[in-house]
Amino acid sequence: MGKYVLRRLMVAIPTFIGITVLVFFLAYLAPGSPLEMLFMDSNADAQVMADMEARLGLDQPVYVQYFRWVGQLFQGNLGTSYRTGLPVWDMVGERIGPTLLITLASLFLSVLIAIPLGVMSAYKPYSGWDYFSSGLSFIGAATPNFFAGLVFIYLFSVKINIFPSSGMYDSAGAHTFADLVHHMVLPTFVLSIQQIGSLIRQTRGSVLEVLQDDYIRTARAKGCLESRVLFRHALRNALSPVITRIGTMIPFLVGGAVVTEQLFSWPGLGSLMVLSINSRDYPVIMGITVVIAVAVLIGNLIIDLIYSVLDPRIRFSK
Amino acid sequence: MSHLLEISNLSVSFLVRKKWLQAVTGVSFYVDQGETLGIVGESGCGKSVTSMSMLHLLPKTTSRVDSGKVVFDGTDITDYSDAEMSRIRGRRISMIFQDSMTSLNPVMTNGAQLVEAIRCHDKSISKKDAEEKAISYLQKVGIPSPEKRFREYPHQLSGGMRQRVMIAMALIQSPSLLIADEPTTALDVTIQAQILELMQELKSSSNISIMLITHDMGVVAEMADRVMVMYAGNIMEVASTKEIFSNPMHPYSQGLLASIPRPDRTIEALSSIEGTVPTLQNMPKGCRFSTRCSKCTAECIEKCPPLFRKDGHDVRCWLYKDGEALDGTSC
Structure with missing residues (x-):
């Protein structure tokens, strides 16, 4: 190991x-x-x-x-911004927190919603349930963030006005946790839509495949209940491709959802990137790119570790 | 005396390109306590389908049982729910499969899979007791250093060892019936002999009944008390092993036996049965073997024969119509 x-x-x-x-x-x-x-x-x-x-x-x-x-x-020095004259590291450090906040929240939400839906869909293929979640996944995967974002803002901020459409906190008032969560809801959901779509499809496909495997039959033949067959035997074997899919989301997670952050004026890396590109602030652009690249490397390392935890054949291979 | 397992008139269909096609038709047989029944036939003749459908292990969306009754140990289990079946599976009737590489879960240790076979049925057994029992069974099936193997994963074992783990897992609840679906097909010959020997030993020590599914006549000769020959979803002949080998009556059984290589005779070429098994889409109207039978008559092409009982054989062939007809509507 x-x-x-x-x-x-x-x-x-x-x-x-x-x-x-x-x-x-x-x-x-x-x-x-x-x-x-x-x-x-x-x-x-x-x-x-x-x-x-x-x-x-x-x-x-x-x-x-x-x-x-x-x-x-x-030495941890990313240079100085041409635009603001501040150290790039400080600017990135200030922005990376908000970005990780919504991207990790949306990843968590996506996994929480997509994996059970995908598993159920694979367990009863071509059932009403399957059509529901497959439909959801197609719509999700095909909806661009900017569109979903505009629709969400129109519906939830303009029409029924229950969620704010921009920023992290109300301009007036204390920066409370509840206020933060309130502001996070829309961008997090918008970020999740495509992820949910692609994760449902991935989970459904790979569970469907695994359910054909012989050891599933063995598990049933030895008298395991269906729930155990599904979650203990099938899901764990089916997770590797799903983890791979999550791995491909990492650059996006750290790079910040550029469009979504712009749309909701979320003070994250994505909007800093756009700002820096517009003003040709090379040190910041380079700094952000390096930070993203390092995060992707770390992310891939974590993914590799998860693989080896999931599958002993990887752990023990020479 | 009632039989341990009795299956009557079992028919199973599969959904193939939106059409239901019958893969097993009107199969009736029994297995007695302590008996080994060999089921032989070529690939796709319905041997495995029969046993899988008994245990409700066929995929529900693409298969269905058209008719039939399964009575196990005096209880009709035909219409059991999944939850009811799960109490039978592994505990009263267990199964071992052909390919031990794919039949064990690659991401669980051997031990965890054995412990699961115990604790799925009885949660009251502590993890530690279950572990001890599992290790003792690994020892019982002849696995060296069982404590070490217990903690290892299937891919760290050889094929023969894995099959031993499968056997240990199948026997750990002391079932009354073991269904062995081609248990030695994927193994090389020396390991095959070891596994068969192990099964014989376990059988003689526990009086378990075995349904041995195979296409290897050699395995049947060694293990079975009675033999059931299947072809294209029909039972063609049932008789004691001795009878089948000394006096095969059905032309198909004769063909099967003639195609076994005999080192004691010098022959030009191996004998084979001409032609191929009819597909589910175009089953012959009469006897299902009629398309390949050297003794085929007009009657065979027209009408499907029932099983005739003659000289201790049940045989589905018009050649023996002077025997007692057992069923009329089988194909």
């Missing part, structure tokens, strides 16, 4: 290096020099600009710039 984790960690290292190279050079190649951004409005003289260039190290060869950037990265 320890060996397995170690091997996974070793694989993550070159991936991380690759990511830093990509992130740095993509930003480097992007049109528009940071200097132009810094001196956009003023007509600074050439001497000041040259001084600034030297101070930022932009006069150095590109590989020197890269290694300096990576060196800072490993």
Whole structure:
């Protein structure tokens, strides 16, 4: 088991290096020099600009710039925002909490809703129940977030006005937990819709397949009750593809649902990303990308660990 | 004396491309206490379907029982609910299957699966007692270092060992009837012999009845007291093992026996039965074997024969119509 984790960690290292190279050079190649951004409005003289260039190290060869950037990265320094002049790390740190709050809540909600629906649907295929949840899953998977978001805002904020349409807290009043939850409801549901759709389909498919397996017949033949057959024998074997599907949601979870955050003015990473792209704030863009990439690596590591817990054949493989 | 298990007029259909097709037709037989009944026939003849439908293990959406009655130990269990059946399965009647690799749950330890076989039926047994019992059964079926194997997963065992685990699991509730569905087919010959020997031993020590489903005449010869030959969903012949081997009456049984290789005779080629099994979609109108039978007459093509009882055999063939007819409406 320890060996397995170690091997996974070793694989993550070159991936991380690759990511830093990509992130740095993509930003480097992007049109528009940071200097132009810094001196956009003023007509600074050439001497000041040259001084600034030297101070930022932009006069150095590109590989020197890269290694300096990576060196800072490993010291936990993501640079300084061109737009605000604040350390990127602080800006990202401030935004990552709200993002994780709604994305993790929506992941939890999706799993809670989709897995039981998918299992029931697979257990009684082509029943009314199955048509209901399959229908739900198709509609869910086919509904874009921006559309669902607008519909939700129209229905629940405008028409019956029970949930707020933007922000994390009421502008007036104390920042209470209840207020936060109240604001979270709509963005969380909107984020969940597509996830629920795809998770129902994945769960249904994989449970349906597993139920054909011989050990299910064995479990019945030895006198287990149906509930035990379904949840103890079938579900655990069916979970691997479902976990894979959840794994593919991780980048989205950390990157923040850009559209949804914009729509609900949710102060998360997604809206910071949009803001930074619009103002060509490269250090922030690069910082967010690196943070997302690291989170994806960690997420994949967790997924791999869950696999090995679920399936002993992975745990013991050489 | 009443039989331990008695099945009468069992017919089972499957849903194939939106049409119900009968895979087993009018099957009646019995198994006595302490007896081993061998059921033989080629793939798809309805051997497994018969046993699975007895235990209500066929998929409910794509199969149905058209007719039939199953009486086990004096009780009619034909219409038992799933909950009622689960008290019979594993406790009174248990099953072992062909492929022990796929028949054990890959994500549960061998031990957990054995303990489950105990505790599914009796929650009052403590986990620890169940564990001890499970280990003692692993020992009983000849698994070395049972404590270690108890904690291991199925994929860490060899095929023969896994089949032993299956047997231990099937016997742990001391059932009255064991259905062994091709228990040795997936094993190599030496392991096959060991498993058969183990089953013989267990049988002689516990007086359990065995329904042995196989297509291997050698296995039947070694294990069974009586043999039932099935073909295309019909019983073709039933007789004692000795009778079947010394005096096969049905042309199909004769063909089966003739196709066993005989090292003591030099022959040009192995004998085989010409043709293929008719599919469910186009069953012959008369005798189901008529399309491949070398002794086929006009009567065979026209009318399906009932089982005739003659010289201690029950045989479904017009050649023996001077015997006592047992059932009339079987195919």
